[in-house]
Amino acid sequence: MPKILVSGGTGYIGSHAVVELLGKGMEVVIVDNLSNSEIEVLDGIKSITGKSPHFEEVDLKDRKATYGVFEKHPDISAIIHFAAYKAVGESVEKPLDYYENNLLSLIHLLEAMKIYKVDHLVFSSSCTIYGEPDHLPVTEDAPLKKATSPYGNTKQICEDILQDTMKSVEGKGVISLRYFNPIGAHPSAKIGELPLGVPNNLVPFITQTAAGLREYLSIFGDDYNTPDGSAIRDYINVVDLAKAHVRAIGRLLEGKQKSSFEVFNLGTGRGVSVFEIIKSFEKATNQKLNYKVVGRREGDIEKVYADTSFANAELGWKAEKGLEETLQSAWRWEMKIRSNKMKK
Ligand code: NAD
Ligand code: WQD
Numbered sequence: 001m002p003k004i005l006v007s008g009g010t011g012y013i014g015s016h017a018v019v020e021l022l023g024k025g026m027e028v029v030i031v032d033n034l035s036n037s038e039i040e041v042l043d044g045i046k047s048i049t050g051k052s053p054h055f056e057e058v059d060l061k062d063r064k065a066t067y068g069v070f071e072k073h074p075d076i077s078a079i080i081h082f083a084a085y086k087a088v089g090e091s092v093e094k095p096l097d098y099y100e101n102n103l104l105s106l107i108h109l110l111e112a113m114k115i116y117k118v119d120h121l122v123f124s125s126s127c128t129i130y131g132e133p134d135h136l137p138v139t140e141d142a143p144l145k146k147a148t149s150p151y152g153n154t155k156q157i158c159e160d161i162l163q164d165t166m167k168s169v170e171g172k173g174v175i176s177l178r179y180f181n182p183i184g185a186h187p188s189a190k191i192g193e194l195p196l197g198v199p200n201n202l203v204p205f206i207t208q209t210a211a212g213l214r215e216y217l218s219i220f221g222d223d224y225n226t227p228d229g230s231a232i233r234d235y236i237n238v239v240d241l242a243k244a245h246v247r248a249i250g251r252l253l254e255g256k257q258k259s260s261f262e263v264f265n266l267g268t269g270r271g272v273s274v275f276e277i278i279k280s281f282e283k284a285t286n287q288k289l290n291y292k293v294v295g296r297r298e299g300d301i302e303k304v305y306a307d308t309s310f311a312n313a314e315l316g317w318k319a320e321k322g323l324e325e326t327l328q329s330a331w332r333w334e335m336k337i338r339s340n341k342m343k344k
Pocket of ligand 1 (some may be wrong): 011035
């Protein structure tokens with residue numbers, strides 16, 4: 001069975017992908033510096049799968065330490081590269097930290113691939129690189145808009161780096177997966193998202209408000225050109241998203257790529273408004289949510305959702321979980337975090 005290096009594998013999306021890879025019998029080496037995750041995530045993974053991935057506490061900004069992972073595990077077949085800083089607002093305040101972390105980590109992995117002869121990499125990209133698209137649903141060949149944050153720009157630059165690198169090597173393959181809005185948690189509530197401080201993203205803010213940590217949710221604008229006036233996104237269940245990584249790895253290992261650099265949108269294909277999320281959350285969890293409409297958030301776009309037909313056809317993958325089920329999983333995870341905090 002192939003051995004997969006998963007960078008950022010104790011993080012939110014990475015941990016769910018590790019569960020799916022282990023479930024398929026693959027061996028996993030997690031590389032994470034725990035800058036935005038906790039070591040206890042490994043217990044959650046073990047408890048769900050009955051298996052333990054290898055764990056290397058390494059900062060990918062450190063070239064020597066990164067190479068050390070490949071020295072220790074000479075039989076790695078492919079890499080899934082999740083590790084990155086991801087907070088849009090923080091990236092505006094600390095742009096150099098974002099460029100340093102997100103670009104150097106990728107460059108060191110690409111160097112190591114050359115030296116240690118690893119042929120395949122799956123990259124975590126984002127729908128943020130489409131900006132406000134001209135046509136919806138957005139397809140993979142839509143023109144990329146100038147990034148509105150240093151974070152978004154790191155994703156564009158990383159895709160450029162990957163594309164340029166693939167031109168100069170033979171027999172290697174990269175798949176860039178552009179995630180829309182990942183939400184929810186594993187149905188077991190043993191792993192999930194751990195937002196630090198006040199969450200920026202909608203669903204963690206909703207679950208924290210329902211749990212009584214926040215007074216109310218601010219809805220950023222109800223004057224958009226959408227049916228109910230609130231902004232529209234494509235919210236994808238994190239387990240569905242994780243499963244797409246197993247498909248991408250399979251495609252690379254089986255040599256099914258049509259070109260050495262491929263891009264796939266990962267979403268549900270359905271646009272959902274902020275008001276619809278609130279209604280679904282209330283119905284799914286029987287909670288009443290306090291909210292207020294406030295002004296638009298700077299930099300927000302009106303609507304974006306994915307055309308997923310390329311991923312459906314080529315990866316043989318489709319998002320399966322419904323919105324209410326997904327919001328229930330987010331709520332169960334919030335309850336779990338709260339009860340763990342009480343115990344500490
Ligand atoms: P996360 O912060 O939960 O996970 C990232 C992990 O990478 C963390 O465990 C962190 O400790 C680790 N990490 C960061 N820098 C590192 C370094 N230099 N060396 C080693 N480990 C390092 O984030 P996530 O939500 O799981 O996101 C995973 C990837 O998906 C990121 O690349 C992110 O940009 C991308 N993405 C996320 C979203 C989203 O909404 N969550 C959407 C689109 C794309
Ligand atoms: C969703 C909707 C808000 C919070 C971000 C990143 C993007 C990608 C995914 C990584 C929007 C509204 C939110 C709140 C609200 N991440 N909202 N009140 O902005 O689509 O994308 O995460 O690549 O790069 O920018 O996600 O969850 O912040 O917002 O009304 O308190 O909820 O205006 O319409 P977003 P989000």
